[in-house]
Amino acid sequence: MTKVNWGILGAARIVEKVLPIIANSIYGELVAIGSRRRDAAKLLINKTSPELINKVQAYNGFDSVINHPKINAIYIPLANEDHTPTALKAIRSKKHVLIEKPMAIKVSDVELILNEAKKYDVKIMEGFMYAFHPQFERLLDIIKSNILGEINYAHSMFSFPIQPSRHYRINRPVKLGGGALWDIGPYAIHTLRQCFKENPLRVYAQSKLNEYGADISTTGMIDFGDNKRATFDISFECTRRSEIEVFGPAGRAKIPTIWQPEDHKGKVVYSTEKSGYHEEIVPMSSHFELEFKHFNESILKKTPPKLSFQDALWNIKTLEAIQKSIEIKEWILL
């Protein structure tokens, strides 16, 4: 096999961005997309990549994509609560699967997905595209170089005012996958774990809930132990923020647009007690392109994906504990 043949499930908004990237990915090719809405897959190809209309098959429904004999990998960008059943079907059809974040909204579902993936010997990765952008790799290098000292605090912020057309994201309780926690929270929290390279000992969070019980804004704390602390703030009613900042005794470093580098250019700013303020522009990169290139290579070379099973498991453990804390208003031990 020299190329990975891809199928996409669902004509989601994110697919408008990602479809041309998968189709043109290094070591990858797009074979088919399916949607549960009649002709939505065909319309999406026409809208994003009309030149592919005779090349990529458009199906009504998912089964023809999941069971397609030519397809080796499936991208799942469905609503969060649909990730588990579709991922299990794809795995049992012996396809590798890239699942958009969060992999699932229950730890038990992640365990199920991971066990099945081991059984069927396929690769699974949770889709955190930001982790592939060189600006994030640069931040990790700065942390590793120890010029900030050992980092002992970090703060992440993700927000934008939600558009009325996206209100279906906040029409159910946080426990059932609604609200900011399961939508933008995975980024804010995953990035903190990546920076500390630790898993939380305990978490605490408070939310403003809407009439459906979905969190519109959540502010929380994560205790990584050993005097390492983090806070995060996510909101659907604050102005646009997409930032991570880390602090050590000798300095601080920040990415001002981490999950939404609109023009694909990256920037890392840092300052140290010794050397003062620095601003570095990181070259243009599409984090989605890099993510798919990586997953294609991982399949073709049979190497482990950069974002591991354990990472996905701890991500959902942390999110589930935060959801519990929102509910009972207490610290939750992990």
Ligand SMILES: NC(=O)c1ccc[n+]([C@@H]2O[C@H](COP(=O)([O-])OP(=O)(O)OC[C@H]3O[C@@H](n4cnc5c(N)ncnc54)[C@H](OP(=O)(O)O)[C@@H]3O)[C@@H](O)[C@H]2O)c1
């Ligand atoms: N990595 C990123 O940058 C990023 C960004 C945004 C979202 N995401 C993640 O990607 C996943 C999808 O998010 P999204 O916001 O792109 O999804 P979305 O547009 O809400 O679509 C989700 C699913 O709902 C169905 N759908 C879409 N539009 C619809 C409509 N008008 N009426 C009825 N059903 C409709 C589609 O399935 P059918 O075509 O089968 O009907 C689609 O696959 C989520 O897990 C999210 O967390 C990732």
